Amino acid sequence: MYVLFEDSGKFKAEKIFSDADSTLQVESASGKRSKIKKNTVFFEFEQPEPSTLLEQAETLSQTLDIKFLWECAPQEEFQATEFAADYFGHEPNAIEKTALILALHSAPAYFHRKGRGLYRPAPPEILNAALAAIERKRLQEIQQKAWTDAMLNGELPPEIAAVAGSLLISPDKNTQEWKAFDAAVTQSGLSAEKLLLKLDAWPSALALHRYRFFSQHFPRGIELPPVTLGDFLEGLPLTDAKAYSVDDAGTIEIDDALSVTKLDDDRVRIGVHIATPGLAILRDNEFDQMARKRMSTVYMPGQKIPMLPHEFVERFSLQAGAERPTLSLYVEGSLSTGEIFHSETKLEKIVVQENLVQSDLDPHVTLEALENPDVDLPYGDWLRPLWQFSRKLSAKRDEVRGKPENNNRVEYTFDLQGPPDDPDSPINLIPRVRNAPLGLLTAEYMIMANSLWGGLLVQLGLPGIYRSQQAMRTRMSTHAAPHESIGVPQYIWSTSPLRRYVDLVNQWQILAAAQHGVSARLVAPFKPKDADLYAIIGAFDSQYTAWGDFQHTIERYWVLRWLQQQDIHQVEATFIKEDLVRFNNCPFTTRVGGLGTLERGQQLRLEICQIDELQLDVSCRLLDVLDPPAAA
Structure with missing residues (x-):
C-alpha cells in the first residue's frame, strides 16, 4: 500500500512500512524510511508505483483547464478528492485524484487553500x-x-x-x-x-566620486543662505602689535596672525591673534545651527566648501589693512631659554600688516637666513625672534616626548588649473617639506596657543573639547589629558574657528575666560558636565572623518590624473612594509605583489601597468631594487 502526502510544501508518494495511531512510517524508493503524521496524508492507493503516479499525475494536471475547474467547482469549501469524482464523471483513480490536487494547488489565484486537500474557489472580484x-x-x-x-x-x-x-x-x-x-x-x-x-x-569616474559624496552629504546643494552681521568692533581696544599672517596661496579664511615685540635683548612679547566668529555665532542661534550642521570646511583640489557663509569670512577673516576683532594670546618669554614668564588673553581689535603667502617666502626663509643676522631676510625683524623662541619651545616639547619630531616628509599642494569637476583640468603637484622653517614656526605657535588656552580652561574650571594622545591612541574628550606625541600637558583645537566647529566651541569658552576671569563658569556657554559637548564630539568625529575620507579620495584621483597627464610609466618608490610602497614623486601609496623580503626604506623602480580611476589604484610591476637611501 502506498500513500500520497505533503512534506514541507512538496507532494510525495511512498510505500507504507508501518501504521500507528497518528503516524505512519513510510519508505522511499531509495529505501530511506521516515515518520509522517497522518494529517499530512491525502489518500492511500495500491496502484501505480509512487514514481509513476507523480510523473503521470503531473502530465495530466497540465491538461486540466483551471478556468473551467473554477467555473464548475462548488462555491463553498470542498475536498479535492470528492470534486475529482464530479469532474471526471467516475470514481477517479489515484492518478486522476493526484492530478486534480496538483492543478488546484498550482492556481492559488483561482482556489484558496483552506486545509489539507480542502479548497474554496476565489470570489469573482x-x-x-x-x-x-x-x-x-x-x-x-x-x-x-x-x-x-x-x-x-x-x-x-x-x-x-x-x-x-x-x-x-x-x-x-x-x-x-x-x-x-x-x-x-x-x-x-x-x-x-x-x-x-x-x-x-556618469561621464567620468570623477563625476561618480563627486556624486556619491555630494548626494549623501549635500543633497540640497552646497550654497549657504546669505546672512546679515552686525558690528563687533565697538568698544574693543585697538592693539598696536604689528602682526602678519602666513597661509597657503588662495587661502581666504585667515584664522591666525603672529606678532612679536622685543622688550630687551632677551625678553620678547609674542602675540597669537585668532579670528573671532564666536562673537556673532552664539550657542543655538541660527549661525550656530549652520556651523554645527557642517562641522568643518571641506577641502578638495580646486574647491572647498566653507563651514560658514562668506559674510563671516569677509567680517572676521584677518585681512590685511582692515580692523578685525581678535582673540589674542600674549606671551612674554626669554629668547635664550624659551621660558614663558607670563601669558595673557585679550579680546581686542587688530589691523594685520600683511597676509603673507608661504610658498612665496619659503625659498628665502632658510635656516641660514633665520640664524645669521647678516643674511638678507624679508621680514627679518619679525621672523628671527619668532624663530628663535619657537626653537626653544620645540626643544622643551622634545624633552617631554623623549625624542625629536620627525617632520621631514614631503607634502604636496594640489594646484588645479581648471574646473574641479572636469577630469581634463591640468593638475600640478607642488612639493613642500613639512619641516620647512616657516611651516615649523607657525605650527609651533599654534601648538603653544592651543596648549596654553587649554590650560586656561582647566585653571578656571571650564569644560572644553580636548585632544589627547596616550598609548598611541588619539581621542577627543571634555577633560584635559596629555598629548604625548606633541609633548604638552593638554591640547585643544582653538586656532581655526572659521574652519572647524570644535575650535569655535572652544573659542566661546576662551572668550568667557578672557572677559570674566574667575567668574567665567557662571556665564560660559557650556557648564561642567554639559552632555551636549559629548554629542558635539561624536558628531564632529564622524563628519570630520567623512570630510577627510572624501579629500583623500579626490586627491588620489588627481594624483592618477597627474600621472597620466605627465605620461609617467615608471616611478621610483619607497618600500614601507609587506607589499606596501609609497611613490617618491607624488603623494600615493599602493600595494605591489611579488616584492619578496625587503628592508623598510628600500628604494624600488616600478612600472605602472594599469590605472583604475574608479578604484583609485594602480597596478604595478617591480622592475628593479635600488640602493636604500642614506636615511631610510
Whole structure:
C-alpha cells in the first residue's frame, strides 16, 4: 500500500512500512524510511508505483483547464478528492485524484487553500484582482528583462538612467529598475559602479566620486543662505602689535596672525591673534545651527566648501589693512631659554600688516637666513625672534616626548588649473617639506596657543573639547589629558574657528575666560558636565572623518590624473612594509605583489601597468631594487 502526502510544501508518494495511531512510517524508493503524521496524508492507493503516479499525475494536471475547474467547482469549501469524482464523471483513480490536487494547488489565484486537500474557489472580484496583479507582474518581468538585456548590450535605458544615482547610494530593491540593474550586474560580472560607468551613467569616474559624496552629504546643494552681521568692533581696544599672517596661496579664511615685540635683548612679547566668529555665532542661534550642521570646511583640489557663509569670512577673516576683532594670546618669554614668564588673553581689535603667502617666502626663509643676522631676510625683524623662541619651545616639547619630531616628509599642494569637476583640468603637484622653517614656526605657535588656552580652561574650571594622545591612541574628550606625541600637558583645537566647529566651541569658552576671569563658569556657554559637548564630539568625529575620507579620495584621483597627464610609466618608490610602497614623486601609496623580503626604506623602480580611476589604484610591476637611501 502506498500513500500520497505533503512534506514541507512538496507532494510525495511512498510505500507504507508501518501504521500507528497518528503516524505512519513510510519508505522511499531509495529505501530511506521516515515518520509522517497522518494529517499530512491525502489518500492511500495500491496502484501505480509512487514514481509513476507523480510523473503521470503531473502530465495530466497540465491538461486540466483551471478556468473551467473554477467555473464548475462548488462555491463553498470542498475536498479535492470528492470534486475529482464530479469532474471526471467516475470514481477517479489515484492518478486522476493526484492530478486534480496538483492543478488546484498550482492556481492559488483561482482556489484558496483552506486545509489539507480542502479548497474554496476565489470570489469573482478577488479573482479578477489577482489575475490583474499576475498580468502586471508578467509585464513587469518582461520589462525588467528588456532593461537587463539592453544594459548587457551596452545601452542605458532612460528609466535606469533616471535612477542611476539611487542605485548606488540608497537603492529601493523592490523596484523594477533595481531588479533589472541587479540582474545586469550579476550577469555582466562587473561591479555596480563599473557597469554604470561603462553605460555612461556618469561621464567620468570623477563625476561618480563627486556624486556619491555630494548626494549623501549635500543633497540640497552646497550654497549657504546669505546672512546679515552686525558690528563687533565697538568698544574693543585697538592693539598696536604689528602682526602678519602666513597661509597657503588662495587661502581666504585667515584664522591666525603672529606678532612679536622685543622688550630687551632677551625678553620678547609674542602675540597669537585668532579670528573671532564666536562673537556673532552664539550657542543655538541660527549661525550656530549652520556651523554645527557642517562641522568643518571641506577641502578638495580646486574647491572647498566653507563651514560658514562668506559674510563671516569677509567680517572676521584677518585681512590685511582692515580692523578685525581678535582673540589674542600674549606671551612674554626669554629668547635664550624659551621660558614663558607670563601669558595673557585679550579680546581686542587688530589691523594685520600683511597676509603673507608661504610658498612665496619659503625659498628665502632658510635656516641660514633665520640664524645669521647678516643674511638678507624679508621680514627679518619679525621672523628671527619668532624663530628663535619657537626653537626653544620645540626643544622643551622634545624633552617631554623623549625624542625629536620627525617632520621631514614631503607634502604636496594640489594646484588645479581648471574646473574641479572636469577630469581634463591640468593638475600640478607642488612639493613642500613639512619641516620647512616657516611651516615649523607657525605650527609651533599654534601648538603653544592651543596648549596654553587649554590650560586656561582647566585653571578656571571650564569644560572644553580636548585632544589627547596616550598609548598611541588619539581621542577627543571634555577633560584635559596629555598629548604625548606633541609633548604638552593638554591640547585643544582653538586656532581655526572659521574652519572647524570644535575650535569655535572652544573659542566661546576662551572668550568667557578672557572677559570674566574667575567668574567665567557662571556665564560660559557650556557648564561642567554639559552632555551636549559629548554629542558635539561624536558628531564632529564622524563628519570630520567623512570630510577627510572624501579629500583623500579626490586627491588620489588627481594624483592618477597627474600621472597620466605627465605620461609617467615608471616611478621610483619607497618600500614601507609587506607589499606596501609609497611613490617618491607624488603623494600615493599602493600595494605591489611579488616584492619578496625587503628592508623598510628600500628604494624600488616600478612600472605602472594599469590605472583604475574608479578604484583609485594602480597596478604595478617591480622592475628593479635600488640602493636604500642614506636615511631610510
